[in-house]
Amino acid sequence: MHGLSGRDQRNAEEVVLIRPDFLVLKKNIISRILLDNPPGLYVHIPFCLSKCPYCDFYSQTDLTLVPRWLAALEKEIAHYQNQFFVFDTLYLGGGSPSTLLEDELGRLLEALFSRFKFEVKTEMTFEANPNDLNPAKLKRLSQLGINRISLGVQSFDDQELVFLKRRHTAGGAEAVLAWIREAGFDNLGIDLLYGLPGQTTQQWLATLEKTLTFSPEHLSCYQLTLAKGTFFWGLKEKGHLQPINEEEERDFFITTSRFLEDHGYIHYEISNFAREEIYLSKHNQKYWRREPYLGLGPSAHSFQENRRWWNFRSLHKYCQALEQDEVPIEGQEELNAEQIRLETISLGLRTKAGLDLSDLGDAPDLEKKINRLVESGWAMIENNRLSPTIEGFLVADQLPLLF
Numbered sequence: 001m002h003g004l005s006g007r008d009q010r011n012a013e014e015v016v017l018i019r020p021d022f023l024v025l026k027k028n029i030i031s032r033i034l035l036d037n038p039p040g041l042y043v044h045i046p047f048c049l050s051k052c053p054y055c056d057f058y059s060q061t062d063l064t065l066v067p068r069w070l071a072a073l074e075k076e077i078a079h080y081q082n083q084f085f086v087f088d089t090l091y092l093g094g095g096s097p098s099t100l101l102e103d104e105l106g107r108l109l110e111a112l113f114s115r116f117k118f119e120v121k122t123e124m125t126f127e128a129n130p131n132d133l134n135p136a137k138l139k140r141l142s143q144l145g146i147n148r149i150s151l152g153v154q155s156f157d158d159q160e161l162v163f164l165k166r167r168h169t170a171g172g173a174e175a176v177l178a179w180i181r182e183a184g185f186d187n188l189g190i191d192l193l194y195g196l197p198g199q200t201t202q203q204w205l206a207t208l209e210k211t212l213t214f215s216p217e218h219l220s221c222y223q224l225t226l227a228k229g230t231f232f233w234g235l236k237e238k239g240h241l242q243p244i245n246e247e248e249e250r251d252f253f254i255t256t257s258r259f260l261e262d263h264g265y266i267h268y269e270i271s272n273f274a275r276e277e278i279y280l281s282k283h284n285q286k287y288w289r290r291e292p293y294l295g296l297g298p299s300a301h302s303f304q305e306n307r308r309w310w311n312f313r314s315l316h317k318y319c320q321a322l323e324q325d326e327v328p329i330e331g332q333e334e335l336n337a338e339q340i341r342l343e344t345i346s347l348g349l350r351t352k353a354g355l356d357l358s359d360l361g362d363a364p365d366l367e368k369k370i371n372r373l374v375e376s377g378w379a380m381i382e383n384n385r386l387s388p389t390i391e392g393f394l395v396a397d398q399l400p401l402l403f
Helices: 063-080 104-117 134-144 159-164 170-182 202-211 231-235 246-262 282-288 314-325 337-348 364-374 389-393
Strands: 009-018 024-033 040-045 086-094 117-128 148-154 188-194 217-221 268-271 272-274 293-296 301-304 306-310 329-334 381-382 383-389
Touching: 024 282, 040 104, 040 282, 063 104, 063 293, 086 282, 104 134, 117 381, 134 170, 134 188, 134 217, 148 170, 170 188, 188 202, 202 246, 246 389, 282 337, 293 306, 301 383, 337 383, 364 381
Parallel strands: 040 086, 040 293, 086 117, 117 148, 148 188, 188 217
Antiparallel strands: 009 024, 217 272, 268 272, 293 301, 301 306, 306 329, 381 383
């Protein structure tokens, strides 16, 4: 596997090697193969102080395991250092990256910046929980090169936060948002949850209105799902928790989209909104556009051309493999042409940009199928692209089945 295969050659591109504290140590004018779509880098930080009852992402609450994980991660970074030339996004996700101490964050970023190269204007995102941040830590994050914060607020209603077993209060989140701006961050994303049992659209709109007082550049609005294996799933199975119905789902979704678009936000993906085009998540778009990305850490996924691979969803197995000088890959798949076509359609129809009509291939009765989507109000055609409408976003999982 090589990160530069099948790409055009260009010369004399300037690459800045970024180091800890975001100090540029040297500039090289070098000949290189420039990726049409440079890969993104994702690092999974699998630690949380407590496990949210709705979360099905892989995480651990035993922070004594951080040193072992860091040592293993440094080995994984070394394994890939010559296989990907330059990244233009870095996303630290989890888990809760903000649970790491400042010296641990410094060690992590030093390992990344010493082994990998990043474009000068790399988007560097840091996921955080409000309770884990303070002015000093935010200042340190800025010094380390982080230029985008994604804050897991979820709600500005204290009763809802208690239900979700979040560690912060609405007032606490407001204070942290003020600190983020004071620290100089001008690319702020806020994550919110809606569709809680018993929640009204009026309560949800109150959270949205409060959110907009902070003028976030990006918003991710997710419907609460009761994922299998979570605490909330167990409550549902016992009949103690009832998810909202389809009509309520539609009402919340349409209300969210209309409210945010009325306030100037671009609804560019099912759950994502940006204040301007420049604030669309550069990293997440790589997933939806099937661009290459490398995932490091337990449970992280990677993708390149027609190959996808993923690491062990176990901190112990992940560390054990690297301690034995083995790559921690649990599985992989090679996609054939038809799988690539269907995946392109599925991912493309999740976004406002949609997909080029040529990506639909030669499916039988293709024109009839496209007309059905348009006549149903689920999609529209503009500039030779098929794009979902708001109604189409609601049934996005079903649209690829038509092809």
